[in-house]
Amino acid sequence: MSVPVVAVVGGGITGLVAAYRLRAAFGPDARIVLLERSDRLGGKLRTVLLAGGPVDVGAEAFIGRRPEVPALLDELGLTDQLVHPTGARPLVYAGAALHPLPAGTLMGIPAGARALDGLVDDDALARIAREPEILLDWDSDGDMSVAQLVGSRFGEQVVRRSVDPLLGGVYSGLSDTAGVRATVPALARALDEGAASLTEAVARALPVPSDKPVFGTLRGGYGVLLDALEQAAGAEIHYGTTVSNLRRISNCWSLDPIGEVDGVVLAVPAPEAAALLAGSVPAAAAHAAEIPLASSVTVSLALPSKAALPQNSGILVATGEELSAKAFTLSGRKWPHLAERDVALVRASFGRFGDDRLVDAPDEQLITLARADLATVTGVADEPAAAFVQRWYGGLPQYRAGHTEIVAAFEREIDGIDGLAVAGAMLHGVGVPACVESGTKAAARLAARVAG
Structure with a gap:
């Protein structure tokens, strides 16, 4: 039996998990080649040193109620790295004022008027209350944007002040470009199953109350997980490598620059997948090309520990406010291990799908905007001891x-x-759990089809 040779294209969390799973499936003698076009692994996960300690400048949390990341940490002997939030609640900046993030909503969509009391005006509250009386027109075979659904039932103010801030934080987009079925699948299921109103559908789709923490992170940052996966995968890593000319040759695949392999996992963004598949599976390439990407940028600030930040985990910004930032993570308030640092850590986020004009702005301009917006929202104008700008194209x-x-x-x-x-x-x-699951399933499919 020959020794398998497999290629993983893309060294983000998905590709690293796939390489790790392939190593487990094929054993120590298999040649696993990991091809990454940049000069680092991790994709949209990155941990840097800021003011003397690790800080995540990409994704900084995962959904704690999903099992994939805790299980992976356990496999890799990293369970002691798992950290849960302090319990501080986020705020929403809307109407030039701070409001508590509404509880009892589904991605900001309320199950009743009471949930948004104080965040939206009386007319919007009255419209939410009347919504169950209005005939619902939902196509169980179709889809629509979240903005179209929620706006038609609850009004524009609910969309911009409650739904957009949450969707923007997860997808770097707006509810106008977010489909109901993909971004709020539990809501779509409730509607498909016959909910008579949006209010009823949200009530059905809300998760069962649980004592488990909603989010988790790693004490040393995601870099700890990336390093452990790299070591466990034992892959032959090629940095700065652009892959091209993917094609089927007899019982093998070939791709430049490494030549023939027994199998390939593509763990790259949709446009790259489309380009790689164009010659061998053109119909799949055409579908991948339909999925657009959003760019964004984060600005991490290390403020003096005495900075009078609110005792909240973060601040989401409603659409239409006179700010450049779309959100602030008050990292030192959100995570207990960061609260122990002798600085107050804050992260500002900029950029949404269709609005990435600030992504290429100079670092100093972005830092200035982050500080100005933070001062507007919280009154805190302290000089940072350090700052880090990370662009995510x-x-x-x-x-x-x-x-x-x-x-x-x-x-x-x-x-x-x-x-x-x-x-x-x-x-x-x-999210990171979804990417871990995706890399795991891809490796299993490949292992089942590649003869050793």
Whole structure:
């Protein structure tokens, strides 16, 4: 039996998990080649040193109620790295004022008027209260944007002050470009199952109350996980490598610059997947090309420990406010291990799908904007001891209306092709747990189809 040779294209969290799973499946003698076009692994996860300690400048949390990340940490002997939030609640900046983030909503969509009391005006509250009386027109075979659904039922103010801030934080987009089925699947299921109103559908779709923490992170930052995966995968890593000319040759695949391999996992953003598949699986490439990306930038600030920041985990910004930032994470308030630092850590986020004009702004301009917006929102204007600017070009795929159909069609074209698997945030979720699951499933599919 020959020793398998497999290639993983893309060294983000998805590709690293796939390489790690392939090592477990094929054993120590297999040649696993990891090809990464940049000079580092991790993709949209990155941990840097700021003011003497590690800080995540990409994703900084994962959904704690999903099992994938805790299970992976346990496998890698990193359970002691798991940290849960302090319990501080976030705020929303809307109407030039701070409000508590509404509880009892589904991605900001309320199950009743009481949830948004104080965040929206009396007319919006009255409209929410009347919504169950209005005939609901929902196509169980179709899809629409979240803005179209919520705006038609609850009004524009609910969309901009409650829904947009949450969707912007998850997807770097707006509810106008977020499809209901892909971004709020539990709501779509409730509507498909016959909920008579949006209010009823939200009430059905709300998660069961739980004592488990909603989020988690790593004490040493995601870099600890990335390093452990790299070591455990034992892959041959090629940095600064652009892959091209993916093609099927007899029972093998070939790709430049490494030549023939027994199998390939593509763990790259949708446009790269489309380019790589164009010659060998053109129908799949056409579907991948339909998934656009949003760019963004984060500015991490290390303020003096005495900075009078609110005792909240973060501040989401409603659409239409006179600010450049879309959100602030008050990291030192949100995470207990960061609260122990002798600085107050804050992160400002800029950029949404269709509005990335600030992504290429000079660092000093972005730092100045972050400080000015933070001062406007909180009154805190302290000079930072250190700052770090991180740009994320094409950081997040946009799950527009019809995304689930695009992905289903894409996967139909890929399924059944021996030696080829595709994974990543372009498919079934942008969060770290979803990427871990995607990389795991891709590795399993490939291992089942590649003869040793």
